[in-house]
Amino acid sequence: MKTPNFLIVGAAKSGTTSMCNYLRQHSNIFIPEFKEPQFFVYEKTKDRLHKQIKSFDEYQKLFNNRREQIIGEGSVFYLFFYQEAIKNIKKYCDKDVKVLIILRNPIDRCLSAYHHVRRNNLMETLSLKEALNEEQERYKKNKNITPMTLYKSMGLYYHQVKAYLDNFKNVKIVIYDDFKKDPSKVYGDILSFLELDKEKKINFNIKENVGGWQWKNKFLRFIFLNKNIIKVFLRFLLTKNLLNKLKQKYVSMSTNRVTANREIKSYLCNYYKEDIKKLSDLLNIDLSFWLK
Numbered sequence: 001m002k003t004p005n006f007l008i009v010g011a012a013k014s015g016t017t018s019m020c021n022y023l024r025q026h027s028n029i030f031i032p033e034f035k036e037p038q039f040f041v042y043e044k045t046k047d048r049l050h051k052q053i054k055s056f057d058e059y060q061k062l063f064n065n066r067r068e069q070i071i072g073e074g075s076v077f078y079l080f081f082y083q084e085a086i087k088n089i090k091k092y093c094d095k096d097v098k099v100l101i102i103l104r105n106p107i108d109r110c111l112s113a114y115h116h117v118r119r120n121n122l123m124e125t126l127s128l129k130e131a132l133n134e135e136q137e138r139y140k141k142n143k144n145i146t147p148m149t150l151y152k153s154m155g156l157y158y159h160q161v162k163a164y165l166d167n168f169k170n171v172k173i174v175i176y177d178d179f180k181k182d183p184s185k186v187y188g189d190i191l192s193f194l195e196l197d198k199e200k201k202i203n204f205n206i207k208e209n210v211g212g213w214q215w216k217n218k219f220l221r222f223i224f225l226n227k228n229i230i231k232v233f234l235r236f237l238l239t240k241n242l243l244n245k246l247k248q249k250y251v252s253m254s255t256n257r258v259t260a261n262r263e264i265k266s267y268l269c270n271y272y273k274e275d276i277k278k279l280s281d282l283l284n285i286d287l288s289f290w291l292k
Helices: 016-024 038-047 056-061 082-094 106-120 128-133 135-141 156-166 176-181 181-192 218-225 229-237 240-254 262-284
Strands: 008-010 069-072 097-104 173-174 211-215 254-258
Touching: 008 016, 016 069, 016 097, 016 181, 016 254, 038 056, 038 082, 082 156, 097 176, 097 181, 106 128, 106 262, 128 135, 128 262, 156 173, 156 262, 173 176, 173 181, 173 262, 176 181
Parallel strands: 008 069, 008 097, 097 173
Antiparallel strands: 211 254
């Protein structure tokens, strides 16, 4: 039975995709191309994600016949839905599984998540202020909306992180600011955590899931984000690679960067203040700069 011995569990919008891309370049690490299987939280996320692994047999197939020392995957909702995830990780993985958690300033993470959904998901029609105010009620009512819309809640890290520290002995915490400032150093620290040697030079210029934008052209937003005959026609005519390049070009032409006003930032600072203090004490890391 082949299951991961390494998991990147979150947080969402905290550089987990980039980290997977960097680690995947190591010859002794295998991370499947299937992005974010979310298998361990299927019961929490079913019908809310456009793709995820639903069965253990399907999950195992991602890792069959692999011989690398480290076999892993990254699914960001494992951190937020920690109770469900931990239960299933213990059920299916070895007790010595290594867990990596990347933590981003929850205010920045919240804003980035909103912009990500706004840019990539037609279901987000609310302003940032409305989305924050209606977060819980909307999520309960709409059984198909992505968990990513739990913009505020996902940044309450204390209980999430504590649960992993209490349940697993091999947990590595990375602060996103350190990762962004010096990805090579953080990458090396993670290799040490995984008990692997450094090898070839790693490409740290891969950028994915860059948030902070909203569409200014509603027609192009509809074309690229919704199922329609034009999209089907383009897929028939163009290769997948060419279609992606075309999409990237027109997305960059048709989106504007969005920023939060002072009122919203002040509200979020107050919302996260106590949780950040508890997290700082838990990790023995001064995270007060997140509130500045």
